[in-house]
Amino acid sequence: MKPLAEPAIDAVKKKRIAFTPQRFSKIYYNWMENVKDWCISRQLWWGHRIPVFYCDDCGEMTVSKTDISVCPKCGSAHIRQDEDVLDTWFSSALWPFSTLGFPEKTAELEYFYPTDVLVTGYDIIFFWVARMIFSGLEHMNRIPFKDVLIHGLVRDAKGRKMSKSLGNGVDPMEIIEKYGADTLRFSLVNGVAAGSDLRFSEDKLEGSRNFMNKIWNASRFVLLNAQDKDIPDFESCRLTVADKWILTKLNRVIREVTVNVKKYELGIALAQLYDFVWSDFCDWYIELTKPVLYGDDENKRNQTLSVLIHVLAQTLKLLHPFVPFVTEEIYQNIPNHGESLMICEFPRYNAKNNFAKQKGDMESVMEIIKGIRNIRAQTGAAPSKKVRLYVKTDKKKLVKDTAQYIEKLAGVQEISFIAAKEELAEKTVSQIIAGFELYIPLGELVDTEKEIARLKNEKERAENEIRRADAKLSNNGFLEKAPKELVDKEREKLNKFIELRKKIIAELKSYEN
Numbered sequence: 001m002k003p004l005a006e007p008a009i010d011a012v013k014k015k016r017i018a019f020t021p022q023r024f025s026k027i028y029y030n031w032m033e034n035v036k037d038w039c040i041s042r043q044l045w046w047g048h049r050i051p052v053f054y055c056d057d058c059g060e061m062t063v064s065k066t067d068i069s070v071c072p073k074c075g076s077a078h079i080r081q082d083e084d085v086l087d088t089w090f091s092s093a094l095w096p097f098s099t100l101g102f103p104e105k106t107a108e109l110e111y112f113y114p115t116d117v118l119v120t121g122y123d124i125i126f127f128w129v130a131r132m133i134f135s136g137l138e139h140m141n142r143i144p145f146k147d148v149l150i151h152g153l154v155r156d157a158k159g160r161k162m163s164k165s166l167g168n169g170v171d172p173m174e175i176i177e178k179y180g181a182d183t184l185r186f187s188l189v190n191g192v193a194a195g196s197d198l199r200f201s202e203d204k205l206e207g208s209r210n211f212m213n214k215i216w217n218a219s220r221f222v223l224l225n226a227q228d229k230d231i232p233d234f235e236s237c238r239l240t241v242a243d244k245w246i247l248t249k250l251n252r253v254i255r256e257v258t259v260n261v262k263k264y265e266l267g268i269a270l271a272q273l274y275d276f277v278w279s280d281f282c283d284w285y286i287e288l289t290k291p292v293l294y295g296d297d298e299n300k301r302n303q304t305l306s307v308l309i310h311v312l313a314q315t316l317k318l319l320h321p322f323v324p325f326v327t328e329e330i331y332q333n334i335p336n337h338g339e340s341l342m343i344c345e346f347p348r349y350n351a352k353n354n355f356a357k358q359k360g361d362m363e364s365v366m367e368i369i370k371g372i373r374n375i376r377a378q379t380g381a382a383p384s385k386k387v388r389l390y391v392k393t394d395k396k397k398l399v400k401d402t403a404q405y406i407e408k409l410a411g412v413q414e415i416s417f418i419a420a421k422e423e424l425a426e427k428t429v430s431q432i433i434a435g436f437e438l439y440i441p442l443g444e445l446v447d448t449e450k451e452i453a454r455l456k457n458e459k460e461r462a463e464n465e466i467r468r469a470d471a472k473l474s475n476n477g478f479l480e481k482a483p484k485e486l487v488d489k490e491r492e493k494l495n496k497f498i499e500l501r502k503k504i505i506a507e508l509k510s511y512e513n
């Protein structure tokens with residue numbers, strides 16, 4: 001083994017072969033530097049049978065590539081082949097070149113050897129990876145691959161290794177049947193660091209399946225709207241501030257995913273895509289396009305659809321390595337987009353698609369929308385209730401230009417500008433964000449008359465309770481006969497309702513202007 005191990009150690013030391021994560025090269029060195037000679041025969045039925053033939057008459061041992069029936073030494077026909085087979089790992093070590101036609105000098109071997117990357121678990125670094133490396137160097141005189149990407153083991157939800165005796169294993173075919181192949185694949189990659197073990201749980205699968213549904217539903221929305229429309233070429237579209245924002249975000253995610261895939265940080269790449277699809281594309285951009293899609297301007301609508309389709313197609317390309325089936329199915333339904341996603345070029349970062357100013361502008365508008373949503377949530381305003389909005393800002397033009405987004409996404413019916421809060425005569429609820437002060441009349445958020453009626457009702461109920469408890473506590477008979485706990489409880493009740501009445505009165509007062 002020593003002469004085989006030395007050049008194999010050298011190949012990793014000189015970085016002709018690189019382990020990712022790098023820490024796993026230690027395991028490799030540890031095995032290879034302390035390597036013992038290797039018995040390559042096994043007494044099993046399955047495997048490559050050892051090509052050694054024995055003569056029963058003269059005892060001659062012959063090694064031959066082809067089967068022999070006659071002893072080359074004495075001519076006897078009493079020949080039998082050794083029954084042992086090669087160790088599984090000896091055969092597996094031949095994989096990088098035997099699959100390409102070795103020992104023949106095939107075109108495939110010439111073109112594909114050495115391969116780029118080998119992906120495997122850390123538990124077989126010596127058994128398989130090391131043996132492929134020294135076998136490749138010995139038989140081909142070249143390394144078998146440049147990168148070794150090590151992944152962790154899949155463990156159960158409690159972190160235990162899956163095993164037959166524990167009965168905690170999962171059958172991938174059952175998971176695929178229940179959740180789909182893409183969901184399983186996604187769950188095994190999302191957020192997982194290279195080389196780290198992963199805990200497997202149904203919760204994680206459900207989260208992944210929800211994401212598949214999100215992609216599916218968003219795509220259906222775009223494709224249904226685009227049906228039978230005359231969609232212009234994306235390059236010729238006049239872009240809105242929302243379009244420029246999503247294109248900038250898309251461009252950024254293209255760069256991040258590309259960088260991380262190149263570093264084999266697949267878990268990070270996928271997490272970035274997840275955020276882009278879920279938040280930027282679905283929660284924001286699609287919502288921002290709705291006022292135009294449901295509007296009357298056909299030209300604008302078709303241009304918006306063109307941008308939607310462009311972003312969708314690019315996103316599907318980015319997702320394809322992680323979500324192959326769902327993305328392919330959607331892609332083939334996009335009008336005028338090649339026959340298969342599998343043969344598309346991976347998206348490339350393009351500095352031309354960075355719109356820094358519009359990205360900043362759009363993010364300000366999104367902050368405004370979030371601010372208004374906050375106010376609505378705090379006051380418990382009905383989602384359908386439209387409100388008037390007062391804004392104090394230096395960026396009036398931006399607010400005017402994007403008014404339709406604010407109106408549609410935050411339930412605003414009218415936007416007015418003010419120079420100072422003091423201008424507002426009505427009682428308002430405010431939210432202050434960078435560059436903008438937002439005010440909404442309280443009366444717009446809650447139905448004042450209904451609220452006053454409700455509070456008056458509450459006040460009456462509290463007063464009844466107070467009267468009842470008062471009567472009880474001024475009854476000497478009750479005070480003398482009742483157990484102490486019961487009397488205390490009654491006092492407690494009285495105090496509670498006195499407090500409540502105070503609060504209701506204060507609230508009622510706030511409506512008196």
Ligand SMILES: [Zn+2]
Pocket residue numbers: 055056057058059060071072073074075076
């Ligand atoms: Zn013989």
